Structures are given as C-alpha cells and as structure tokens.
Amino acid sequence: MKLPQIGDWRDFAGLARLQQERLPAVLAAAERSPFYRKRGVAPLPEQPLTTKQDLRDAYPFGLLACERADLATYHESSGSSGEPTASYYTESDWTDLAERFARKWTGITAADTMLVRTPYALMITGHLAHAAARSRGATVVPADNRSLATPYSRVVRLLHDLGVTLTWSLPTDTLLWAAAARIAGYTDFPALRALFVGGEPVGPARKARIGRIWGAPVVEEYGATETGSLAGECGHGTMHLWADRAVFEVQDPATGELRPDGRGRLVVTPLYREAMPLLRYAIEDEVEISYRSCPCGWHLPAVRLLGRFNGRLTQLGVEELVFGLPDDFGVWFWRARYDDARVRVEIEVADRWRAAAVGELTASLRAALPDVEPTVVPVPPGGLVPHRLLTATAEVMKPRGLFGPGEDWDSALQYY
Numbered sequence: 001m002k003l004p005q006i007g008d009w010r011d012f013a014g015l016a017r018l019q020q021e022r023l024p025a026v027l028a029a030a031e032r033s034p035f036y037r038k039r040g041v042a043p044l045p046e047q048p049l050t051t052k053q054d055l056r057d058a059y060p061f062g063l064l065a066c067e068r069a070d071l072a073t074y075h076e077s078s079g080s081s082g083e084p085t086a087s088y089y090t091e092s093d094w095t096d097l098a099e100r101f102a103r104k105w106t107g108i109t110a111a112d113t114m115l116v117r118t119p120y121a122l123m124i125t126g127h128l129a130h131a132a133a134r135s136r137g138a139t140v141v142p143a144d145n146r147s148l149a150t151p152y153s154r155v156v157r158l159l160h161d162l163g164v165t166l167t168w169s170l171p172t173d174t175l176l177w178a179a180a181a182r183i184a185g186y187t188d189f190p191a192l193r194a195l196f197v198g199g200e201p202v203g204p205a206r207k208a209r210i211g212r213i214w215g216a217p218v219v220e221e222y223g224a225t226e227t228g229s230l231a232g233e234c235g236h237g238t239m240h241l242w243a244d245r246a247v248f249e250v251q252d253p254a255t256g257e258l259r260p261d262g263r264g265r266l267v268v269t270p271l272y273r274e275a276m277p278l279l280r281y282a283i284e285d286e287v288e289i290s291y292r293s294c295p296c297g298w299h300l301p302a303v304r305l306l307g308r309f310n311g312r313l314t315q316l317g318v319e320e321l322v323f324g325l326p327d328d329f330g331v332w333f334w335r336a337r338y339d340d341a342r343v344r345v346e347i348e349v350a351d352r353w354r355a356a357a358v359g360e361l362t363a364s365l366r367a368a369l370p371d372v373e374p375t376v377v378p379v380p381p382g383g384l385v386p387h388r389l390l391t392a393t394a395e396v397m398k399p400r401g402l403f404g405p406g407e408d409w410d411s412a413l414q415y416y
C-alpha cells in the first residue's frame with residue numbers, strides 16, 4: 001500500500017481529493033469488523049459517530065477487521081471509567097503510525113540518540129516514538145515512564161552521559177528533569193537539539209520557557225492510543241493535522257452538527273487502518289480547526305488544542321499566567337483549586353523571589369479573571385515536587401529469595 005507523503009498534493013483541494021479517493025477502501029475495511037457489520041456502514045456524511053463507549057463495549061476484538069494472526073501489537077488505554085479500551089495494529093498499520101510520528105520538522109536521523117520517556121506498558125505512546133526513531137535509523141534509549149527502573153535521577157544521567165539529542169515525553173516531565181539535573185549537579189546538555197512533547201496541552205508561555213531552560217526547540221505532537229499521531233508542529237510553530245492520513249471533523253457541542261473546521265469536539269476517520277478501522281471516532285478533545293495557508297507549505301489544516309473547560313478557568317489559562325512570570329523567579333511547578341468565586345494557586349518558589357512572584361501572579365490573575373478572587377500561596381522548593389522524587393535511585397526489581405547476612409529483605413520486591 002502506498003501512503004501519501006507531504007508534497008504529494010498542491011493545495012487544500014488536492015488534499016480533499018486524496019481523502020475522497022481513499023474513503024471507499026476505508027468503508028470496505030470497516031465492513032469487515034463485527035461492530036460495523038452490525039451497525040451498518042454508510043457514506044461518511046451519514047455515518048453516526050463511533051464513541052469511546054462503543055470502543056469499550058467492543059472490548060476486546062469487536063472492531064477487528066483482519067485475522068488475529070495478522071496483528072502486530074495490542075494496546076489498551078483506560079479512561080476515568082476504568083473500563084479498558086482496546087486498540088490493535090497490523091505490521092502495515094505500523095508503517096503508517098511510525099511515519100506520522102516521524103514527521104518532525106527537526107528531522108530524526110541515524111545520527112540521533114532519542115530518549116523515549118513515555119509509558120511502554122499497554123499504551124501506544126512509547127512504542128510509537130520507538131518505532132518512528134528506529135525507522136529513521138536513530139538510536140533509541142527506551143527509558144519508559146511510571147517504571148521503578150527509571151527514576152528521574154537515572155533519566156538525567158542518561159540524558160547527560162549519552163549525549164541524547166532528542167527526547168519524547170510529557171511537557172511536564174521536561175521540567176522535572178530540569179529540577180533533577182539541577183539537584184544532581186548537571187549543568188549542560190550540549191547534544192540536545194529538540195524536545196518532542198505530547199500527552200497534555202501546553203501553552204505558548206510554558207513551551208517557550210521549557211525551550212529556554214533546555215536551550216532547544218520544543219516540538220509538540222498530538223495523538224491518542226486508538227489513533228496514533230494525529231497532528232504535529234511545523235517549523236513555523238503551527239500544529240497541523242495529518243489530514244492526508246485521516247479525515248478530521250469538529251462537532252459543535254451545542255447542535256451536534258459536524259463541520260470540517262471551526263471549534264468543537266474532534267472527530268477522526270483514519271484513512272489507512274487494516275486491523276481496526278474507525279469511522280467518525282469522537283475523540284472528546286476540544287479543538288479549533290482552520291484551513292489557512294502556512295509558510296511551511298504543507299497544505300494541512302491547522303489545529304489548536306483547547307483542553308477541557310471549567311467555566312472561565314482552564315488549566316492552560318492558569319498555566320500561561322504562571323509561566324508568564326519572569327524566568328528569574330524560577331517558578332516551574334504549581335497547582336490550583338477553584339470554586340465559583342475564588343481560586344487558590346500554590347507555586348513552588350525560592351525565598352528571595354517569594355514576594356515578587358506572589359505579587360505579580362496575583363495581579364495577572366486579577367487582570368485575566370476579574371470575577372474570581374485569587375489567593376497565591378508560595379511553597380518552598382520541594383513543597384509540590386518532593387526532592388526524594390527527583391533524587392531516588394532505582395530499586396531492586398526482580399523478586400528475590402536468597403539474601404546475605406545483614407541484607408534488608410523487608411524492602412526487597414516480594415513475590416506477592
């Protein structure tokens with residue numbers, strides 16, 4: 001199967017033609033899965049949404065459209081409900097997945113060493129970056145996340161000693177590395193040339209701050225375990241949807257109407273899926289899609305990720321104000337709690353900047369949210385991100401039976 005590459009189409013009309021030519025094959029593939037056979041397959045504009053609940057109800061293989069023997073990987077994500085959502089891919093699905101992730105404006109080359117710091121367990125994210133880097137000949141350092149084997153102290157040691165050039169992680173993780181590196185006494189990472197981040201929305205102020213802390217560009221990526229990479233940043237700072245590999249629509253939350261652009265909930269129809277075709281999958285993220293030309297010349301729609309809303313207050317909104325503080329204040333970690341009329345924001349800040357940081361953040365919160373009374377509470381470094389998280393070393397991992405005299409067997413990993 002030949003997959004489209006950026007440059008294969010000349011304008012948005014060419015992109016739309018490419019999608020239309022591909023759609024019959026997508027509908028035919030969907031008809032091979034029990035879920036869509038039962039539901040019925042109609043041309044896209046008449047097709048009902050496929051919801052996250054549909055995917056949960058189809059667990060584990062209700063959406064399988066190929067032989068089990070042809071599967072290459074099986075993944076799960078679990079939302080707040082705790083019910084598993086399964087997704088699975090064939091080898092040829094993986095070619096598409098890896099190519100989409102590898103579309104980084106910085107390039108990924110054989111000379112690169114890429115540290116993959118997102119989870120490998122069941123989710124797709126770690127494997128996605130791993131496969132993309134391997135496909136370009138780069139050296140992968142599979143650091144994983146939420147693993148006892150790679151605490152932050154070990155991550156910064158790897159970043160430093162191996163001359164890691166590229167990283168893939170949550171944006172927040174890069175700040176934790178910076179804090180851990182400072183404690184460990186590492187001061188320079190000259191080989192680092194880009195930080196790939198995804199998995200949570202990141203605003204321009206935080207992104208720019210992370211870039212200044214590390215002295216390397218921050219390249220954003222957006223996707224999901226059920227779909228792989230859906231959008232990535234171009235060299236001009238625009239997030240582009242991979243609309244040559246999927247059809248994107250937005251659903252107006254008020255009317256339920258679907259449109260190709262505007263603001264609403266993202267709906268995705270992947271165009272190259274063998275194992276698990278999805279038609280109009282409602283991904284539940286708030287976005288804004290626009291078709292406008294970008295100096296990069298990719299002719300791919302731009303997308304803004306808006307995150308979840310809580311009335312006037314958003315995570316991104318507060319984050320922008322916190323990271324809008326001067327760099328000198330060194331405020332990297334915060335948390336906030338709100339009710340109707342008040343918001344309490346805690347920030348980690350060193351003594352000497354405490355008064356200035358509290359004053360500036362209070363003023364900017366008041367200006368941005370005139371109806372909400374802010375209280376900014378400074379906590380000393382280590383108050384939100386404990387130092388032991390940043391300095392802990394790897395623990396014994398394998399269950400053990402035999403211990404020497406004086407060895408602490410109560411803190412070793414037990415069989416149970």
Ligand SMILES: [Zn+2]
Binds near residue numbers: 235236238294297
């Ligand atoms: Zn662009």
